[in-house]
């Protein structure tokens with residue numbers, strides 16, 4: 001029985017990796033969903049949040065914000081942060097790479113969707129190829145992206161790539177990144193790539 005709570009909007013956005021990680025660890029959580037922007041703007045939740053944004057995450061009497069910090073908090077808690085400082089640093093490096101890509105994507109969808117989409121799509125294979133190259137540097141992709149243990153990063157990449165893909169190619173399924181080489185990846189995550 002856990003005391004986790006996720007406070008967020010009714011979209012995938014920045015919470016899917018957190019939910020995948022918890023689910024993979026067999027955890028349950030409560031969801032507090034803010035269903036409209038008007039509700040959000042006038043809410044106590046916004047006033048109380050650290051930076052006036054969501055997601056928020058509660059573990060018992062501890063509440064925190066910033067999706068990547070939440071992922072790292074859970075990674076430490078569930079031993080999903082590599083086997084040593086260097087692996088942890090590489091996992092963070094990959095996380096920051098996804099963050100850069102996510103910001104490019106958000107900038108495109110919110111400020112320049114019609115005109116920016118073609119260039120974004122063109123650059124996407126190059127961007128994803130960086131991750132694929134890093135994956136294959138690690139024992140030719142036969143294990144995980146970093147080291148030999150599943151890390152929090154796998155939940156991030158598996159939740160971000162379908163989001164990018166579905167937005168850019170709404171009618172297609174996601175198959176653009178080679179992640180099947182992560183033999184230890186839980187089936188639930190790989191399955192999620194196909195939906």
Ligand SMILES: CCCCC[C@H](O)/C=C/[C@H]1[C@@H](SC[C@H](NC(=O)CC[C@H](N)C(=O)O)C(=O)NCC(=O)O)CC(=O)[C@@H]1C/C=C\CCCC(=O)O
Nearest residue numbers: 009010011012013014035036037052053054055066067068
């Ligand atoms: C019905 C209301 C829906 C509101 C949706 C919301 O406007 C959009 C959310 C996108 C944001 S996350 C929410 C945002 N928080 C942050 O940007 C936190 C950044 C922080 N560094 C971190 O936690 O990592 C927020 O609180 N906005 C409100 C405010 O007042 O500022 C970024 C996304 O990824 C969200 C949506 C993107 C794509 C949606 C794709 C469709 C889907 O998945 O359903």
